[in-house]
Amino acid sequence: MHVMVLGAAGMIGRKLSQRLAATGEIDGKNIDRLTLADTVAPEGPEAAFPVETVTFDLCDPADVVAMIGRKPDIIIHLAAIVSGEAEADFEKGYAVNLDGTRLLLEAIRAEHERDGYRPRFVFASSIAVFGAPFPTPIGDEFVRAPLTSYGTQKAICELLLNDYSRRGLVDGIGIRLPTICIRPGLPNKAASGFFSSILREPLVGQEAVLPVADTVRHWFASPRTAVDFLVHAAALHTEQLGPRRCLSMPGIMASVGEQIEALGRVAGDKATSLIRREPDETIAGIVAGWPEGFEAKRAESLGFRADASFDDIIRIHITDELDGKVG
């Protein structure tokens, strides 16, 4: 089985590639070829089968046709411009997040019409397809009414994925990932960055800034669980989905206060004392429009499983990123 990961150089893409290289299978079927693609060459993990790393431009029709011409059995599409950049650069966001995905689906349709090709297509969508006002929790039948161009682009791709799948052109599934926490690496300027940094920095003895109130609630999954979701989506027997192919993933709802309590339980008061409260009205305003939590009934009934607890989300980071050490 040939598996292709698009956007393989990103954080989730790298972890997914490592997982696929290590397990060598999806749904009990052996992977015999792995193609990792991104705008910059992704790292190729060690594996018992050929791993090819390639660069490609999702906005270049010829590149996209060439990628699909490799006829992967499973395509996991993570490539995207992130939310902040899609908001700042209207044209780039639409070109990559909407038109790039449409080029992929159109290239698949062309191969389908030639020989019946119909790959599994796992699309990384986002909870940004939802916009305030919304209930907490947000149910599976709640309107997708995004408040950003990024969320709009993801919501449109969900609609396309449903229609192409309904017509039998592709075997699509879209999963709306919770906010990934703890995101490894350096602090970044994303408005959501503090959800990770207030944990990540104290775990290595550094100060972190908290720009919002302790009562702010949000929806989380660890990177390990996000990879679980993608692999489970690649393995799912999609006849269970019916025409609605896109699912909100289960997650852990936690307030900032609950995040900090979990940090105290796992890493002690020394860690929590490193969080410095510096209210930032701009960030607080942005975050106020974000979903707090979901009732992910459909995904749960299809076997998608959230992290066990927020404490576990922190322990996963300590295990996977810090060699088990706090300090």
Add this chain to the structure above:
Amino acid sequence: MHVMVLGAAGMIGRKLSQRLAATGEIDGKNIDRLTLADTVAPEGPEAAFPVETVTFDLCDPADVVAMIGRKPDIIIHLAAIVSGEAEADFEKGYAVNLDGTRLLLEAIRAEHERDGYRPRFVFASSIAVFGAPFPTPIGDEFVRAPLTSYGTQKAICELLLNDYSRRGLVDGIGIRLPTICIRPGLPNKAASGFFSSILREPLVGQEAVLPVADTVRHWFASPRTAVDFLVHAAALHTEQLGPRRCLSMPGIMASVGEQIEALGRVAGDKATSLIRREPDETIAGIVAGWPEGFEAKRAESLGFRADASFDDIIRIHITDELDGKVG
């Protein structure tokens, strides 16, 4: 004020053009120029101000740029490939219903960036953005999960309209029209055709075929009320809408049995006796996936008004199409 109607040669487009020519105003502001555009030259009604009829191709970027270059203050966009054709011809449906609308929005964005141009843009969406399973009535916050390519294209355009409006590039409003009844003219092959023909043909002494059970329920507006909706949308003070710019219109929910009872009340037993029951499983299957009714709270609170009753829907046809005579 310069008003432009795109898709002006269609049934609703013609009635809307006549209305605008007759009243000469929208929201108390005088119309001083009316441009009627379609793929074939629309009829130009008599008016007290210049009415220009033009042909254009919604799929031709140069044509679209030229249309928007006329800088209408209000654009009413009715141009579309109908549901059946969009399902039969994948490429044409996406080219016209999605890419054509996007060309319009992009041409507006280009003018906006040049000089701040920001027209009112009234988009005719459809209840086809909803797909089974759904509750009856369908509320304003229910997921748009279309089961046709036409519904997908309309749902995508709604998302684009919201995003372009949120960014201040256009002053958009989308309205989801109920099924128009009684549609004037000859019987057509649309699966929904019988909802009109079982009334229209008996009103002129001709037989009509009913392919579904009397219990089938659906959601209706008269052509006159559909025009009211479009004019009201063109006049609306859109700051009331917030970021969700697309609305399900109010309508009359009626079962086929209730349609026939109304026909009996308005036109007598002679009319109802002309309906011949010929069950057609294919049509029954298609119609089973269609919405039955809506709770159009937002639209009602914004002043959109449904027909008074199904009897009235029949009377409007008799007045507007049959010179008041039943035969």
